Amino acid sequence: xxxxxxxxxxxxxxRHQECLQAxxxxxxxxxxxxxxxxYAGKSLLALGQLDKAQQxxxxxxxxxxxxxxxxxxxxxxxxxxxxxxDAIQWYKTAIKINEITPGINExxxxxxxxxxxxxxxxxxxxxxxxxxxxxxxxxxxxxxLLLQKG
Numbered sequence: 001x002x003x004x005x006x007x008x009x010x011x012x013x014x015r016h017q018e019c020l021q022a023x024x025x026x027x028x029x030x031x032x033x034x035x036x037x038x039y040a041g042k043s044l045l046a047l048g049q050l051d052k053a054q055q056x057x058x059x060x061x062x063x064x065x066x067x068x069x070x071x072x073x074x075x076x077x078x079x080x081x082x083x084x085x086d087a088i089q090w091y092k093t094a095i096k097i098n099e100i101t102p103g104i105n106e107x108x109x110x111x112x113x114x115x116x117x118x119x120x121x122x123x124x125x126x127x128x129x130x131x132x133x134x135x136x137x138x139x140x141x142x143x144x145l146l147l148q149k150g
């Protein structure tokens with residue numbers, strides 16, 4: 001368990017190279033540790049190594065398909081690669097895993113708002129505010145969309 005806690009601390013501190021090394025050490029001992037793949041993927045994502053990040057994050061999701069954060073991170077990775085439709089699918093997968101995961105509905109709201117799909121954007125902003133009434137960006141964007149609609 002000490003490895004897990006250390007990996008989380010390194011990731012939270014933004015020490016991505018050290019986190020990646022700790023994850024790789026863990027995976028040498030046990031190649032079935034989903035959390036090590038997850039945090040290695042997060043570190044690689046932060047380091048801009050998107051192809052490698054994808055491999056690690058997808059492996060983490062294969063080992064533990066119940067983690068909405070991993071699905072969200074895969075969505076973020078696809079978004080960074082410019083693959084919007086793949087990103088949307090992964091964000092929706094994260095919601096299916098746990099519909100009350102903060103932030104994901106807001107991301108989808110922003111995507112649909114930018115595409116001019118205001119009804120879908122409004123729906124996602126409302127869902128985000130149900131989960132997190134303090135989501136000020138969702139509240140602001142929802143208000144602007146509702147004003148535009150009259």
